[in-house]
Amino acid sequence: MSTTRKRVYGYLAEFKSASALYKAAEKIRDSGFRKWDCYSPYPIHGLDGAMGMKRSILPWFVFFGGMTGTATAFALAYSTQVVIYPTIVQAKPANIFTIPAFFPVMFELTILFSGFTVLFGLLALIQLPRLNHPLFASKQFHRATDDGFFIAIEARDPKFNPEKTRSLLAEIGGDNIELVEEEDA
Amino acid sequence: MASSTPTANESQPEIKLPVLEREQLILNNRSYNWITERICGVLENRQPLLWWLLFIPSALIALIGVGGGLTYLVASGVGVWGMTNRVFWGWDITNFVFWIGIGHAGTLISAVLFLTRQNWRTSINRAAEAMTIFAVICAGIFPAFHVGRVWFAWFLAPIPNANAVWQNFKSPLLWDVFAVSTYFTISLIFWYLGMVPDLATIRDRCKPGLRKFLYGIFAMGWRGGNRQWSHYEMAYLLLAALSTPLVLSVHSVVSFDFATSVVPGWHTTIFPPYFVAGAIFGGFAMVLTIMVPARFIYGLQDLITMKHIDNMAKIILLTGTIVGYAYLMELFVAFYSGAIYEMDAFKFRIAGPYWWAYAAMMSLNVLSPQLFWFKACRENLWVIMAVAMCVNVGMWFERFVIIVTTLARMWLPGDWKTYSPSGVEMMTFVGTIGLFLALFMLFLKFLPCINIAEVKWTLPQSDPHHDDKEHHPDHGIASEAAYQKELVSSK
Numbered sequence: 001m002s003t004t005r006k007r008v009y010g011y012l013a014e015f016k017s018a019s020a021l022y023k024a025a026e027k028i029r030d031s032g033f034r035k036w037d038c039y040s041p042y043p044i045h046g047l048d049g050a051m052g053m054k055r056s057i058l059p060w061f062v063f064f065g066g067m068t069g070t071a072t073a074f075a076l077a078y079s080t081q082v083v084i085y086p087t088i089v090q091a092k093p094a095n096i097f098t099i100p101a102f103f104p105v106m107f108e109l110t111i112l113f114s115g116f117t118v119l120f121g122l123l124a125l126i127q128l129p130r131l132n133h134p135l136f137a138s139k140q141f142h143r144a145t146d147d148g149f150f151i152a153i154e155a156r157d158p159k160f161n162p163e164k165t166r167s168l169l170a171e172i173g174g175d176n177i178e179l180v181e182e183e184d185a
Numbered sequence: 186m187a188s189s190t191p192t193a194n195e196s197q198p199e200i201k202l203p204v205l206e207r208e209q210l211i212l213n214n215r216s217y218n219w220i221t222e223r224i225c226g227v228l229e230n231r232q233p234l235l236w237w238l239l240f241i242p243s244a245l246i247a248l249i250g251v252g253g254g255l256t257y258l259v260a261s262g263v264g265v266w267g268m269t270n271r272v273f274w275g276w277d278i279t280n281f282v283f284w285i286g287i288g289h290a291g292t293l294i295s296a297v298l299f300l301t302r303q304n305w306r307t308s309i310n311r312a313a314e315a316m317t318i319f320a321v322i323c324a325g326i327f328p329a330f331h332v333g334r335v336w337f338a339w340f341l342a343p344i345p346n347a348n349a350v351w352q353n354f355k356s357p358l359l360w361d362v363f364a365v366s367t368y369f370t371i372s373l374i375f376w377y378l379g380m381v382p383d384l385a386t387i388r389d390r391c392k393p394g395l396r397k398f399l400y401g402i403f404a405m406g407w408r409g410g411n412r413q414w415s416h417y418e419m420a421y422l423l424l425a426a427l428s429t430p431l432v433l434s435v436h437s438v439v440s441f442d443f444a445t446s447v448v449p450g451w452h453t454t455i456f457p458p459y460f461v462a463g464a465i466f467g468g469f470a471m472v473l474t475i476m477v478p479a480r481f482i483y484g485l486q487d488l489i490t491m492k493h494i495d496n497m498a499k500i501i502l503l504t505g506t507i508v509g510y511a512y513l514m515e516l517f518v519a520f521y522s523g524a525i526y527e528m529d530a531f532k533f534r535i536a537g538p539y540w541w542a543y544a545a546m547m548s549l550n551v552l553s554p555q556l557f558w559f560k561a562c563r564e565n566l567w568v569i570m571a572v573a574m575c576v577n578v579g580m581w582f583e584r585f586v587i588i589v590t591t592l593a594r595m596w597l598p599g600d601w602k603t604y605s606p607s608g609v610e611m612m613t614f615v616g617t618i619g620l621f622l623a624l625f626m627l628f629l630k631f632l633p634c635i636n637i638a639e640v641k642w643t644l645p646q647s648d649p650h651h652d653d654k655e656h657h658p659d660h661g662i663a664s665e666a667a668y669q670k671e672l673v674s675s676k
């Protein structure tokens with residue numbers, strides 16, 4: 001017998017298709033659960049609504065990231081071309097009216113900063129990278145990246161109940177219902 | 186349109202219009218698991234002999250051409266690249282523009298076709314994006330090394346230095362530094378983020394060990410939960426929306442290097458759109474050049490179908506015709522401008538000592554794609570490969586014509602010269618072809634060459650309402666078999 005203490009992560013149930021997953025998600029949403037998720041090998045369109053999720057806020061991050069890029073490029077170009085090292089080339093004035101010549105770099109840095117904000121903003125929102133996750137202990141969960149459709153309801157959800165949650169998952173068509181446990185560190 | 190009400194009179198035959206079924210993107214009703222097995226099989230199984238036959242020579246060519254050539258250049262100085270006359274840039278910038286252009290099809294397929302909801306892109310976008318990255322790496326070699334002392338390449342970046350000299354932000358050459366480095370960075374982010382779910386697929390298929398650990402690190406712990414997919418989809422959309430203007434800006438900025446200089450043959454406003462169309466044109470040809478053989482070697486015919494190839498052939502026809510229009514418009518503008526120098530520059534291009542390059546450009550880029558007007562040509566893979574190779578060569582000649590013929594006849598007759606590249610320059614260019622192929626071979630061996638998650642998404646059963654539709658035949662998908670049966674019985 002193992003002596004390590006285990007902590008319950010939650011229930012994992014398999015569904016047979018994208019449609020079945022979609023319908024099950026609507027029922028779990030209506031039962032009032034909060035800490036749960038649907039796992040699928042590809043993004044299922046419309047599942048956000050079925051799960052009662054809001055639109056991603058990533059675009060806001062990216063907007064401010066991009067504006068930072070524009071401002072950085074302008075500051076860089078203006079301070080070097082006008083303030084620190086004014087040179088008159090191509091008959092362009094060494095003052096603010098040179099700004100059209102700064103546009104290409106301002107544009108590029110807007111894109112560059114936006115791109116980095118997309119990357120790091122996304123990682124922050126989906127809370128990755130992480131080295132492990134309790135679900136990886138499941139024997140069937142590896143199929144979520146191949147051809148499996150799963151729903152996991154976490155034990156930390158206030159509505160979680162060992163018996164009732166299990167029977168709810170069975171009722172809405174879940175197969176191979178599994179209690180996922182993680183080793184308590 | 187006849188509306189199908191349940192109370193329709195039985196005796197009155199209802200007019201049924203034939204419904205054109207959407208062509209399937211993935212053939213033979215393949216399952217999710219089949220897709221995973223087939224794509225992961227490319228990198229999990231032993232590579233075929235052909236892989237080694239291609240990889241070893243290209244790696245050697247890269248080593249000798251790029252590794253050896255550049256070492257020799259750095260050790261001896263830019264004189265070995267023939268930087269002793271007015272056509273300094275000839276060979277090297279031709280190759281820079283050539284490779285940058287190749288990359289553009291990758292971004293176009295991944296970003297522009299994504300925004301326009303062209304789902305056929307899913308089978309080819311990964312390989313095309315990889316091609317972008319490798320092409321930009323090859324491109325970067327030329328400007329970085331032709332400046333001379335490459336260890337001063339950091340002078341390109343606006344960093345305070347001991348000379349107290351700052352970069353000229355009004356110069357297209359500095360814009361180019363920003364455009365190309367941004368392009369490389371964003372393409373890399375796009376490529377990598379798009380690959381994360383697929384890396385997780387490979388991770389989940391590996392036996393525990395170093396391989397699983399490494400794929401696991403790069404998959405970053407991806408689980409495929411919808412709370413991740415939702416943000417991920419938004420991130421992908423944003424990157425596509427950012428890349429689309431970026432790709433247009435990069436080749437426009439590259440063309441500004443020429444267009445803003447007061448040189449006959451370069452000083453034209455048509456350059457930015459002309460360069461962008463040419464880049465997409467050449468890039469699609471390169472996608473076909475590498476994907477048509479890869480599809481055969483790895484048995485991916487159900488994923489990259491003739492429909493995909495047909496679409497790419499049509500894009501080549503379209504962009505090739507735009508490029509042809511630009512060539513003719515250039516001549517017209519030269520004539521209409523009444524500027525003798527402008528006219529002379531073009532006369533020199535067509536009938537001067539470089540007439541063969543101009544003739545090659547015209548016939549390979551404008552005439553050869555016209556074969557794609559014919560369906561039989563778009564269905565014959567030999568014709569497709571032949572035209573793609575013609576376009577690859579033709580686009581190289583286009584850059585050669587623009588750059589060399591112009592620089593060889595600049596304002597001062599004392600500078601006039603008949604140009605020929607040096608041996609080391611040629612060796613380096615051949616080396617970059619080897620480098621490109623070797624990197625692509627490594628990509629096939631270690632990374633998923635087709636976007637597994639997105640291909641699965643295009644299957645009809647991936648629609649969450651797919652099961653509902655089967656109960657209502659009029660919901661959108663009319664069964665072709667039932668329609669045919671009705672036609673027969675009504676006779």
